[in-house]
Amino acid sequence: xxRVPVLKIGDILLVSIQIDMExxxxxxxxxxxxxxIVGTGCHGVIIDISALDIVDSFVGRTxxxxxxxxxxxxxxxxxxxxxxxxxxxLVELGLSLPGIRTALTVELGMxxxxxxxxxxxPDDDEDDADEAVVTAS
Amino acid sequence: xxRVPVLKIGDILLVSIQIDMExxxxxxxxxxxxxxIVGTGCHGVIIDISALDIVDSFVGRTxxxxxxxxxxxxxxxxxxxxxxxxxxxLVELGLSLPGIRTALTVELGMxxxxxxxxxxxPDDDEDDADEAVVTAS
Numbered sequence: 205x206x207r208v209p210v211l212k213i214g215d216i217l218l219v220s221i222q223i224d225m226e227x228x229x230x231x232x233x234x235x236x237x238x239x240x241i242v243g244t245g246c247h248g249v250i251i252d253i254s255a256l257d258i259v260d261s262f263v264g265r266t267x268x269x270x271x272x273x274x275x276x277x278x279x280x281x282x283x284x285x286x287x288x289x290x291x292x293x294l295v296e297l298g299l300s301l302p303g304i305r306t307a308l309t310v311e312l313g314m315x316x317x318x319x320x321x322x323x324x325x326p327d328d329d330e331d332d333a334d335e336a337v338v339t340a341s
Numbered sequence: 342x343x344r345v346p347v348l349k350i351g352d353i354l355l356v357s358i359q360i361d362m363e364x365x366x367x368x369x370x371x372x373x374x375x376x377x378i379v380g381t382g383c384h385g386v387i388i389d390i391s392a393l394d395i396v397d398s399f400v401g402r403t404x405x406x407x408x409x410x411x412x413x414x415x416x417x418x419x420x421x422x423x424x425x426x427x428x429x430x431l432v433e434l435g436l437s438l439p440g441i442r443t444a445l446t447v448e449l450g451m452x453x454x455x456x457x458x459x460x461x462x463p464d465d466d467e468d469d470a471d472e473a474v475v476t477a478s
Binding site for chain 2: 209211212223309
Protein backbone atom coordinates (compact mmCIF):
# COMPACT_ATOMS: atom_id res chain seq x y z
CA UNK A 205 0.00 0.00 0.00
CA UNK A 206 3.01 2.24 -0.58
CA ARG A 207 1.91 3.81 -3.79
CA VAL A 208 0.04 7.06 -4.34
CA PRO A 209 -2.67 6.58 -7.00
CA VAL A 210 -2.88 8.92 -9.98
CA LEU A 211 -6.49 9.55 -11.02
CA LYS A 212 -7.41 10.83 -14.47
CA ILE A 213 -10.32 13.27 -14.59
CA GLY A 214 -10.85 14.69 -18.03
CA ASP A 215 -7.66 16.46 -19.09
CA ILE A 216 -6.28 16.50 -15.56
CA LEU A 217 -4.36 14.03 -13.40
CA LEU A 218 -5.27 14.19 -9.72
CA VAL A 219 -2.96 13.01 -6.96
CA SER A 220 -4.06 13.02 -3.34
CA ILE A 221 -1.07 12.60 -1.06
CA GLN A 222 -2.02 10.94 2.21
CA ILE A 223 0.90 8.73 3.14
CA ASP A 224 4.31 9.68 4.42
CA MET A 225 6.54 10.86 1.60
CA GLU A 226 9.47 8.52 2.04
CA UNK A 227 12.16 8.37 -0.62
CA UNK A 228 10.77 5.33 -2.38
CA UNK A 229 7.19 6.60 -2.38
CA UNK A 230 8.27 9.96 -3.80
CA UNK A 231 10.36 8.37 -6.55
CA UNK A 232 7.56 5.97 -7.44
CA UNK A 233 5.07 8.84 -7.61
CA UNK A 234 7.35 10.86 -9.90
CA UNK A 235 7.71 7.85 -12.19
CA UNK A 236 3.99 6.99 -12.19
CA UNK A 237 3.03 10.58 -12.86
CA UNK A 238 5.50 10.98 -15.74
CA UNK A 239 4.20 7.72 -17.24
CA UNK A 240 0.58 8.83 -16.94
CA ILE A 241 1.24 12.28 -18.43
CA VAL A 242 2.88 10.69 -21.45
CA GLY A 243 0.28 7.91 -21.66
CA THR A 244 -2.79 10.11 -21.37
CA GLY A 245 -1.58 13.38 -22.91
CA CYS A 246 -3.02 15.29 -19.95
CA HIS A 247 -1.94 18.91 -19.64
CA GLY A 248 -2.66 19.48 -15.98
CA VAL A 249 -1.61 17.90 -12.68
CA ILE A 250 -3.34 18.67 -9.39
CA ILE A 251 -1.69 17.54 -6.18
CA ASP A 252 -3.91 17.59 -3.12
CA ILE A 253 -2.03 17.88 0.16
CA SER A 254 -5.02 18.49 2.43
CA ALA A 255 -4.22 15.29 4.33
CA LEU A 256 -0.71 16.44 5.20
CA ASP A 257 -0.07 17.89 8.66
CA ILE A 258 3.54 18.63 7.87
CA VAL A 259 5.30 19.67 4.68
CA ASP A 260 9.03 19.52 5.33
CA SER A 261 11.87 20.36 2.97
CA PHE A 262 11.86 16.87 1.46
CA VAL A 263 8.17 17.03 0.58
CA GLY A 264 8.67 20.57 -0.72
CA ARG A 265 11.51 19.39 -2.92
CA THR A 266 9.44 16.43 -4.13
CA UNK A 267 6.60 18.75 -5.12
CA UNK A 268 9.04 21.02 -6.95
CA UNK A 269 10.55 18.05 -8.79
CA UNK A 270 7.12 16.80 -9.82
CA UNK A 271 6.25 20.29 -11.10
CA UNK A 272 9.49 20.41 -13.10
CA UNK A 273 9.01 16.95 -14.61
CA UNK A 274 5.43 17.84 -15.55
CA UNK A 275 6.53 21.09 -17.15
CA UNK A 276 9.07 19.28 -19.30
CA UNK A 277 6.23 16.99 -20.41
CA UNK A 278 4.00 20.00 -21.23
CA UNK A 279 1.78 19.77 -18.16
CA UNK A 280 1.18 22.40 -15.51
CA UNK A 281 1.12 21.48 -11.81
CA UNK A 282 -1.03 23.07 -9.12
CA UNK A 283 -0.77 22.15 -5.45
CA UNK A 284 -4.11 22.42 -3.65
CA UNK A 285 -5.58 21.99 -0.18
CA UNK A 286 -2.69 23.30 1.89
CA UNK A 287 -3.69 23.74 5.51
CA UNK A 288 -3.18 27.16 7.08
CA UNK A 289 -0.82 25.69 9.69
CA UNK A 290 1.26 24.07 6.96
CA UNK A 291 1.62 27.39 5.14
CA UNK A 292 2.73 29.11 8.34
CA UNK A 293 5.27 26.41 9.17
CA LEU A 294 6.62 26.39 5.61
CA VAL A 295 7.35 30.10 5.66
CA GLU A 296 8.79 29.89 9.17
CA LEU A 297 11.14 27.19 7.87
CA GLY A 298 12.16 29.52 5.05
CA LEU A 299 10.48 27.32 2.44
CA SER A 300 8.20 29.25 0.12
CA LEU A 301 7.85 26.53 -2.53
CA PRO A 302 9.33 28.52 -5.43
CA GLY A 303 8.09 27.47 -8.85
CA ILE A 304 5.01 25.78 -7.41
CA ARG A 305 1.56 27.19 -8.08
CA THR A 306 -1.13 26.75 -5.51
CA ALA A 307 -4.91 26.97 -5.23
CA LEU A 308 -7.20 26.51 -2.26
CA THR A 309 -9.32 23.64 -3.56
CA VAL A 310 -9.30 21.05 -6.33
CA GLU A 311 -12.02 22.97 -8.16
CA LEU A 312 -10.09 26.25 -8.03
CA GLY A 313 -6.99 24.39 -9.22
CA MET A 314 -8.94 22.99 -12.16
CA UNK A 315 -10.25 26.46 -12.99
CA UNK A 316 -6.68 27.81 -12.88
CA UNK A 317 -5.44 25.10 -15.25
CA UNK A 318 -8.40 25.55 -17.61
CA UNK A 319 -7.83 29.31 -17.75
CA UNK A 320 -4.13 28.91 -18.45
CA UNK A 321 -4.76 26.38 -21.14
CA UNK A 322 -7.19 28.70 -22.84
CA UNK A 323 -4.63 31.47 -23.01
CA UNK A 324 -1.96 29.19 -24.43
CA UNK A 325 -4.01 27.44 -27.13
CA PRO A 326 -3.55 29.40 -30.35
CA ASP A 327 -5.37 26.65 -32.30
CA ASP A 328 -8.77 27.82 -31.13
CA ASP A 329 -8.21 31.32 -32.40
CA GLU A 330 -6.99 30.02 -35.72
CA ASP A 331 -10.14 27.96 -36.08
CA ASP A 332 -12.22 31.04 -35.42
CA ALA A 333 -10.25 32.97 -38.01
CA ASP A 334 -10.81 30.22 -40.58
CA GLU A 335 -14.51 30.18 -39.87
CA ALA A 336 -14.66 33.93 -40.24
CA VAL A 337 -13.02 33.71 -43.65
CA VAL A 338 -15.43 31.00 -44.74
CA THR A 339 -18.37 33.11 -43.62
CA ALA A 340 -17.08 36.15 -45.47
CA SER A 341 -16.55 34.38 -48.80
CA UNK B 342 -2.32 12.09 9.02
CA UNK B 343 -5.11 9.69 9.95
CA ARG B 344 -7.85 11.28 7.96
CA VAL B 345 -9.00 10.56 4.43
CA PRO B 346 -9.64 13.82 2.55
CA VAL B 347 -12.93 14.38 0.76
CA LEU B 348 -12.45 16.36 -2.46
CA LYS B 349 -15.30 18.21 -4.15
CA ILE B 350 -15.27 18.17 -7.95
CA GLY B 351 -18.36 19.74 -9.40
CA ASP B 352 -21.40 17.85 -8.13
CA ILE B 353 -19.30 14.91 -6.94
CA LEU B 354 -17.32 14.14 -3.81
CA LEU B 355 -14.18 12.12 -4.44
CA VAL B 356 -12.51 10.00 -1.78
CA SER B 357 -9.24 8.20 -2.48
CA ILE B 358 -8.59 5.60 0.19
CA GLN B 359 -4.88 4.96 0.66
CA ILE B 360 -4.40 4.36 4.34
CA ASP B 361 -5.34 1.37 6.44
CA MET B 362 -9.02 1.42 7.28
CA GLU B 363 -8.87 1.18 11.03
CA UNK B 364 -12.01 1.70 13.10
CA UNK B 365 -11.34 5.34 13.86
CA UNK B 366 -10.38 6.23 10.30
CA UNK B 367 -13.51 4.59 8.93
CA UNK B 368 -15.78 6.34 11.44
CA UNK B 369 -14.12 9.68 10.75
CA UNK B 370 -14.53 9.20 7.00
CA UNK B 371 -18.22 8.35 7.39
CA UNK B 372 -18.73 11.48 9.46
CA UNK B 373 -16.69 13.75 7.15
CA UNK B 374 -18.49 12.44 4.10
CA UNK B 375 -21.95 12.88 5.62
CA UNK B 376 -21.02 16.44 6.63
CA UNK B 377 -19.73 17.26 3.16
CA ILE B 378 -22.78 15.78 1.40
CA VAL B 379 -25.06 17.92 3.54
CA GLY B 380 -22.79 20.98 3.32
CA THR B 381 -22.27 20.88 -0.44
CA GLY B 382 -25.51 19.33 -1.66
CA CYS B 383 -23.53 16.93 -3.85
CA HIS B 384 -25.46 14.01 -5.31
CA GLY B 385 -22.59 11.68 -6.08
CA VAL B 386 -19.77 10.04 -4.12
CA ILE B 387 -16.86 8.29 -5.80
CA ILE B 388 -14.58 6.14 -3.67
CA ASP B 389 -11.30 5.20 -5.28
CA ILE B 390 -9.71 2.04 -3.88
CA SER B 391 -6.96 1.62 -6.47
CA ALA B 392 -4.35 1.99 -3.73
CA LEU B 393 -5.74 -0.92 -1.72
CA ASP B 394 -4.05 -4.30 -2.02
CA ILE B 395 -6.58 -5.93 0.26
CA VAL B 396 -10.28 -5.35 0.81
CA ASP B 397 -11.34 -7.42 3.80
CA SER B 398 -14.76 -7.78 5.34
CA PHE B 399 -14.27 -4.67 7.50
CA VAL B 400 -13.42 -2.48 4.52
CA GLY B 401 -16.30 -4.05 2.60
CA ARG B 402 -18.67 -3.24 5.44
CA THR B 403 -17.31 0.30 5.68
CA UNK B 404 -17.93 0.85 1.97
CA UNK B 405 -21.46 -0.53 2.33
CA UNK B 406 -22.12 1.77 5.31
CA UNK B 407 -20.85 4.78 3.40
CA UNK B 408 -23.09 3.88 0.45
CA UNK B 409 -26.09 3.56 2.79
CA UNK B 410 -25.41 6.87 4.56
CA UNK B 411 -25.00 8.60 1.19
CA UNK B 412 -28.23 7.10 -0.10
CA UNK B 413 -30.13 8.39 2.92
CA UNK B 414 -28.70 11.84 2.14
CA UNK B 415 -29.77 11.58 -1.51
CA UNK B 416 -26.34 10.81 -2.94
CA UNK B 417 -25.27 7.79 -4.97
CA UNK B 418 -21.98 6.01 -4.27
CA UNK B 419 -19.73 4.34 -6.82
CA UNK B 420 -16.58 2.44 -5.88
CA UNK B 421 -13.89 2.70 -8.54
CA UNK B 422 -10.38 1.44 -9.24
CA UNK B 423 -10.66 -2.03 -7.78
CA UNK B 424 -7.65 -4.15 -8.67
CA UNK B 425 -8.28 -7.49 -10.39
CA UNK B 426 -6.61 -9.36 -7.53
CA UNK B 427 -8.85 -7.61 -5.01
CA UNK B 428 -11.96 -8.63 -6.93
CA UNK B 429 -10.79 -12.25 -7.03
CA UNK B 430 -10.00 -12.32 -3.32
CA LEU B 431 -13.31 -10.67 -2.44
CA VAL B 432 -15.33 -13.31 -4.24
CA GLU B 433 -13.17 -16.11 -2.85
CA LEU B 434 -13.90 -14.75 0.64
CA GLY B 435 -17.60 -14.81 -0.19
CA LEU B 436 -17.85 -11.02 -0.19
CA SER B 437 -19.54 -9.66 -3.28
CA LEU B 438 -20.13 -6.14 -1.91
CA PRO B 439 -23.93 -6.21 -2.19
CA GLY B 440 -25.52 -2.79 -2.60
CA ILE B 441 -22.30 -1.23 -3.83
CA ARG B 442 -21.99 -0.06 -7.41
CA THR B 443 -18.62 -0.16 -9.11
CA ALA B 444 -16.89 1.31 -12.13
CA LEU B 445 -13.39 0.77 -13.48
CA THR B 446 -12.12 4.35 -13.33
CA VAL B 447 -13.04 7.69 -11.78
CA GLU B 448 -14.16 8.97 -15.18
CA LEU B 449 -16.45 5.98 -15.78
CA GLY B 450 -17.83 6.41 -12.26
CA MET B 451 -18.58 10.05 -12.99
CA UNK B 452 -20.29 9.08 -16.23
CA UNK B 453 -22.39 6.50 -14.37
CA UNK B 454 -23.48 9.06 -11.78
CA UNK B 455 -24.23 11.68 -14.43
CA UNK B 456 -26.35 9.20 -16.40
CA UNK B 457 -28.29 8.11 -13.32
CA UNK B 458 -28.96 11.65 -12.30
CA UNK B 459 -30.37 12.41 -15.69
CA UNK B 460 -32.79 9.50 -15.51
CA UNK B 461 -33.93 10.29 -12.00
CA UNK B 462 -34.62 14.00 -12.39
CA PRO B 463 -38.37 14.28 -12.96
CA ASP B 464 -38.12 18.10 -12.70
CA ASP B 465 -36.72 18.36 -16.21
CA ASP B 466 -39.60 16.41 -17.67
CA GLU B 467 -42.10 18.51 -15.80
CA ASP B 468 -40.52 21.66 -17.16
CA ASP B 469 -40.80 20.21 -20.64
CA ALA B 470 -44.42 19.35 -20.02
CA ASP B 471 -45.14 22.89 -18.82
CA GLU B 472 -43.46 24.34 -21.85
CA ALA B 473 -45.43 22.03 -24.10
CA VAL B 474 -48.66 23.24 -22.51
CA VAL B 475 -47.62 26.87 -22.91
CA THR B 476 -46.77 26.26 -26.54
CA ALA B 477 -50.07 24.55 -27.19
CA SER B 478 -52.24 27.30 -25.69
